[in-house]
Each structure stands twice: as C-alpha cells, then as structure tokens.
Amino acid sequence: MDNEEKNSKLKKSSQYKSQIALLIMTVSVFGLFMITSPEVFFKGRIYQAFLSTVPIMGLMALGLTFVLAMGEIDLSFPSTMALSGFIFTSTFQATGSVTLALIYSLLSGVIVGFINGILVTSIGIPSIVATLGMQFLIRGFSNIISNGLAKTVALDKTISYKIFAEKLGVIPVQSIWFIGITIFFYFLLFRHKFGEHVLFIGDNQEAAKMMGVNVNRVKIMVFILMGIMASFAGILSCYRMRTWWPTMGEGYIMMVMAAAFVGGTSMFGGEASIEGTFIGSFVIGSLEAGIVAAGLSGFWTQFVCGVLIIASVTIHTLAKRRK
Amino acid sequence: MDKLVEMKNIYKSFDGVVALKGINFEVGFNEVVGVLGDNGAGKSTLIKIISGVHSFDEGEMYIKGVKINPKKYSVKMAHNLGIETVYQEKALADKQTLWRNIFIGRQITNKLGFLNIKKEKEETDKIMHVLMGFRGIGVNADSAIKTLSGGEREGVAISRAMYFEADLVILDEPTMALSLQEVKKVLKFIQNIKDKGKSCIYISHNIANIHPVSDRFVAIDRGKIVGTYNRKDISLEELSEELIKYTKSSIQINQDERILQNG
Numbered sequence: 001m002d003n004e005e006k007n008s009k010l011k012k013s014s015q016y017k018s019q020i021a022l023l024i025m026t027v028s029v030f031g032l033f034m035i036t037s038p039e040v041f042f043k044g045r046i047y048q049a050f051l052s053t054v055p056i057m058g059l060m061a062l063g064l065t066f067v068l069a070m071g072e073i074d075l076s077f078p079s080t081m082a083l084s085g086f087i088f089t090s091t092f093q094a095t096g097s098v099t100l101a102l103i104y105s106l107l108s109g110v111i112v113g114f115i116n117g118i119l120v121t122s123i124g125i126p127s128i129v130a131t132l133g134m135q136f137l138i139r140g141f142s143n144i145i146s147n148g149l150a151k152t153v154a155l156d157k158t159i160s161y162k163i164f165a166e167k168l169g170v171i172p173v174q175s176i177w178f179i180g181i182t183i184f185f186y187f188l189l190f191r192h193k194f195g196e197h198v199l200f201i202g203d204n205q206e207a208a209k210m211m212g213v214n215v216n217r218v219k220i221m222v223f224i225l226m227g228i229m230a231s232f233a234g235i236l237s238c239y240r241m242r243t244w245w246p247t248m249g250e251g252y253i254m255m256v257m258a259a260a261f262v263g264g265t266s267m268f269g270g271e272a273s274i275e276g277t278f279i280g281s282f283v284i285g286s287l288e289a290g291i292v293a294a295g296l297s298g299f300w301t302q303f304v305c306g307v308l309i310i311a312s313v314t315i316h317t318l319a320k321r322r323k
Numbered sequence: 324m325d326k327l328v329e330m331k332n333i334y335k336s337f338d339g340v341v342a343l344k345g346i347n348f349e350v351g352f353n354e355v356v357g358v359l360g361d362n363g364a365g366k367s368t369l370i371k372i373i374s375g376v377h378s379f380d381e382g383e384m385y386i387k388g389v390k391i392n393p394k395k396y397s398v399k400m401a402h403n404l405g406i407e408t409v410y411q412e413k414a415l416a417d418k419q420t421l422w423r424n425i426f427i428g429r430q431i432t433n434k435l436g437f438l439n440i441k442k443e444k445e446e447t448d449k450i451m452h453v454l455m456g457f458r459g460i461g462v463n464a465d466s467a468i469k470t471l472s473g474g475e476r477e478g479v480a481i482s483r484a485m486y487f488e489a490d491l492v493i494l495d496e497p498t499m500a501l502s503l504q505e506v507k508k509v510l511k512f513i514q515n516i517k518d519k520g521k522s523c524i525y526i527s528h529n530i531a532n533i534h535p536v537s538d539r540f541v542a543i544d545r546g547k548i549v550g551t552y553n554r555k556d557i558s559l560e561e562l563s564e565e566l567i568k569y570t571k572s573s574i575q576i577n578q579d580e581r582i583l584q585n586g
C-alpha cells in the first residue's frame with residue numbers, strides 16, 4: 001500500500017509539474033510587464049483589450065489543440081478565417097440577416113474542414129501538406145471573390161453586436177465565449193467518447209482501429225471542428241473591427257501554434273492540454289502589447305516569443321520524461 | 324448453424340499483393356483452433372478478417388450462421404457477435420490510462436456520449452484484481468500503459484477480452500513477449516475458455532505451447548491452408564516435422580523464384 005501511494009503521488013507531481021511551470025511562466029511574463037511599464041499594466045484597460053483580442057486567436061488554438069491531440073496539423077485556418085469573414089460580411093450586406101450570415105459563414109468552415117479531412121483520410125495526403133495547399137487555395141479564393149477589397153459593415157446597429165462584440169459590465173463578450181468554449185472543449189476532449197477517440201488516434205492509430213474506432217470519421221470531424229473555430233474567429237473579428245479585410249488571419253498561424261505548444265500540447269499526439277492552450281493564448285497574445293508598452297521595438301516580440309516557446313516546450317518535455 | 328465461424332474460398336489482397344488465396348477455414352462451437360505458419364503466411368490477415376479490421380475481396384463468411392457482408396462488417400459488429408481479439412501488445416495506446424484502454428470502443432456513457440469515468444474506473448479495478456491478479460504493485464486504473472511491463476500489457480489485453488465475455492476469443496501471438504510464468508497464465512486462460520464452452524483461435528510460432536491446449540491445428544503457408552490436424556491424431560513431434568516440411572519447401576521455392584528472376 002505504501003508503495004502504491006508513493007507511486008501515485010509521484011505520478012501526480014510530474015503531471016502537475018508542467019502546469020505549475022506554465023503558471024510560473026505566465027506570472028513572470030505579466031510580472032515583468034508590470035515592472036517595465038507599471039503605468040500600463042496596473043490599469044484595467046490593457047486587460048480589457050487582451051480580453052477582447054486574445055479570444056480570437058485562442059479559439060483557433062483550441063481547435064488546433066484537438067488537431068494536435070490527434071497527431072495531425074492544420075495550417076489552413078488563417079485563410080479559413082478570412083474566407084468565413086468574407087462570407088459573413090457579404091451575406092449580411094446582401095440580405096441584412098445576421099442569422100443567415102452566421103449560418104453561411106460557419107458552413108464555409110465546415111466545408112473547408114471536411115475537404116481537409118477527406119484529403120488526409122480518403123486520399124491519404126499528410127495533413128501538413130494537404131492543409132498547406134488548402135491555405136493558399138482558400139486565401140486565393142477569397143481574394144478572387146472579394147476582388148481583394150475590404151468591406152465595412154454596420155454590424156454595430158444589430159442586436160447581435162451585443163452578443164459578439166460588446167461588454168458585459170466590464171468584461172468583453174469575446175472572453176466569455178472563449179471561457180465557455182474552453183470549458184466545453186475540456187469536457188469534450190477528456191470526458192467524452194469523441195475526445196477519447198481523438199486521443200487514441202493520436203496515440204496509436206492502429207490500436208484505435210483494432211478496438212473499433214472509426215478513425216477516418218473522427219479525423220474528418222476534428223478537421224471540421226477546426227474549420228468551425230476558424231470561422232467563428234473570423235466572425236468575431238468582423239464584429240470587433242466592423243470591417244472585413246482580405247489579409248485577415250495572416251500572422252495568426254505561428255501565434256496560434258505557439259499558444260498550443262506553450263500550453264503543453266505536443267506535436268506527437270495522444271496528449272493535450274486544453275487549460276494549457278487557454279493560458280498559452282493569453283501569454284502569447286499579450287506579448288506584443290507588453291513589449292511595445294515597455295518601450296522596446298516590435299522586433300523584440302518575435303525574440304521573446306521564441307524564448308518562451310523553447311523554454312516552455314523544454315520544461316514540458318523534461319517533466320514528461322521523469323517517471 | 325453448426326459452426327461458429329465458416330469461411331469459404333476467401334481471397335484478400337493488399338495493393339496487388341495476394342495475402343489469402345482461397346481460404347476455407349472454420350471454427351466449431353467450444354473448439355480451440357491453433358493457427359500455425361511462418362511470418363507473412365497470412366495468419367494475421369485471416370484473423371483480422373474475422374475480427375472486422377480488414378474486409379475480404381472474394382468468398383463467403385458466416386458467423387453463427389449469419390452471412391457477413393464484407394463491405395459492412397466492422398470491429399463493432401464483430402464485438403456484437405461476441406468476437407474478441409487480443410492482438411500482441413499492439414492494440415494498447417501507450418500514453419492513455421488503463422481504464423481508458425479497457426473501455427475504448429465500448430465506453431460506458433450517458434445519452435450524450437459523456438463518459439461515466441467513475442464506473443469505468445471501478446470496473447477496471449475489479450478487472451485488475453479479479454481477472455489480472457494485479458495486487459499492490461504500484462499499478463492502478465489511472466496508470467498509463469507505458470508504465471506497465473510486457474506481461475502486464477498482455478494481461479490487460481487478455482482481461483479486456485475476458486471482461487466482455489466473448490463466444491470466440493482470438494489470440495494473436497499472446498506469448499511472444501512473456502516470461503514462462505506469464506505464458507502459463509495465458510495457457511490457463513485458454514483452458515478456461517474451453518471449460519466455459521467458448522471457442523478460441525490461437526496464433527503462435529511456438530508449437531510446444533500451442534499443442535496441449537488445442538483441439539485442432541491449421542497450417543497456413545503463403546496464403547493457403549496446407550494442412551489440418553486433429554490433436555488426437557498427431558503428436559508434438561509429428562506436428563513439428565510437418566511444419567518444418569512446409570517451411571523448408573517455402574524456403575526452397577523462394578530460392579527457386581530468386582534464381583528464376585535473376586537468371
């Protein structure tokens with residue numbers, strides 16, 4: 001009994017080591033910002049700004065966490081975000097119906113995800129290649145249909161603006177969406193049959209197949225989930241800026257991946273951390289503002305971001321290695 | 324319905340390579356069948372067709388008298404028909420916990436598909452103590468598979484099959500990575516299956532292990548069944564001789580083919 005207790009305690013401590021390290025890192029990043037620019041980081045406004053911007057990339061990072069847990073990757077989501085944003089704004093302009101615009105926009109994410117899934121499963125293209133191709137294809141497609149011109153829409157005159165862009169008290173609604181979806185995804189991945197299948201596929205695809213998991217169907221569904229998250233991020237972006245612009249989503253790809261990796265999700269599949277992605281999104285998403293507020297040039301953002309990724313992934317890897 | 328599994332003239336190929344060439348194979352009720360053959364003879368393909376992992380291209384298959392449509396047959400259907408397969412140790416996911424590995428594909432869930440983790444863990448604890456005989460060695464339902472030894476993994480895979488009370492248990496090289504003590508446990512498990520009136524297909528390289536627990540042996544070579552023997556009629560020595568004969572002839576043929584190709 002002694003032995004058993006010791007063993008399970010040991011296991012737990014290594015399990016939480018990663019999470020503790022992530023928390024320490026988060027606290028020290030924000031602590032550093034508070035020291036370097038107290039006039040900014042001791043006021044609520046900057047946090048309010050984070051709470052409205054970080055969720056947009058964070059939602060995509062949550063979707064990507066599922067893809068990574070399955071041992072795959074998706075590079076097409078920034079373009080999907082742009083395409084869905086365009087479909088959202090143009091449907092709204094043409095029909096004046098927010099509901100219709102939301103449905104068509106999310107549907108475009110479903111379709112992109114479905115195509116990604118088919119390319120990876122039925123055709124058998126590695127996901128990194130398939131989604132790289134799709135990234136260009138969709139970006140090109142949305143530029144062709146939009147003529148590369150930005151669109152401004154009067155979304156602030158609709159009731160839906162309250163749900164997707166305003167504040168609830170002092171809290172921006174984007175962050176409420178982000179928290180809600182994070183909790184839902186946590187249960188979906190760790191407490192639901194679907195998530196268990198995702199983890200088993202990422203861990204040992206053959207075993208999953210032999211135990212009766214429909215591997216192809218689950219993979220397609222995860223790519224669809226990623227597509228929906230990208231669409232939703234596009235919609236929130238359009239609401240926030242009341243504009244759609246053709247380069248929407250560009251620059252997100254590395255940040256979104258960084259958020260997932262900093263959070264402790266690995267590329268090997270079979271394991272993931274939803275709460276890690278949530279925290280990682282805030283760390284990565286607040287870097288630029290913090291560094292610029294400290295009076296450093298934007299070039300430092302990339303450097304610090306790189307340091308954070310290397311440091312956190314090193315810690316996660318070492319924590320896992322110890323038995 | 325006098326046979327549990329009946330395969331008639333089954334063909335299967337992968338990307339143009341023919342793995343099974345007209346297999347006629349059957350397993351009776353309460354029968355233990357040992358399948359023997361070299362690497363690549365087609366043993367694994369044969370059992371993967373029965374357990375629903377692979378489909379077949381031609382021929383007919385009946386399970387408990389039900390004709391199987393190869394396009395629709397799946398692992399899930401095989402489970403529902405009472406067929407459980409224990410694959411070497413490959414069918415476990417290393418990073419996942421024991422309880423997840425026991426119930427994967429057959430989770431205990433509510434109507435929305437959310438897992439009843441408490442129930443699954445309780446059942447896993449029972450399985451571990453009653454079926455596997457794990458006691459206070461630092462392994463519990465929350466242990467990841469990668470922390471287990473080869474024998475323990477095999478134990479998990481076998482217990483999974485026992486727990487779901489199959490009518491037909493298929494064992495794919497169950498003794499490969501095991502110590503002598505653990506091999507004994509596996510053989511006892513097979514004896515249990517027989518005693519309970521259930522059936523078993525057992526694949527092994529090790530004829531000495533397989534001989535005492537089997538009712539019948541089927542030898543496969545290069546996708547064909549080349550011999551069927553009742554245990555009553557053949558001693559271990561005779562069976563070994565038979566198999567060596569086939570192995571030799573297949574080596575001989577391979578050499579002949581090579582000479583033909585090169586020359």
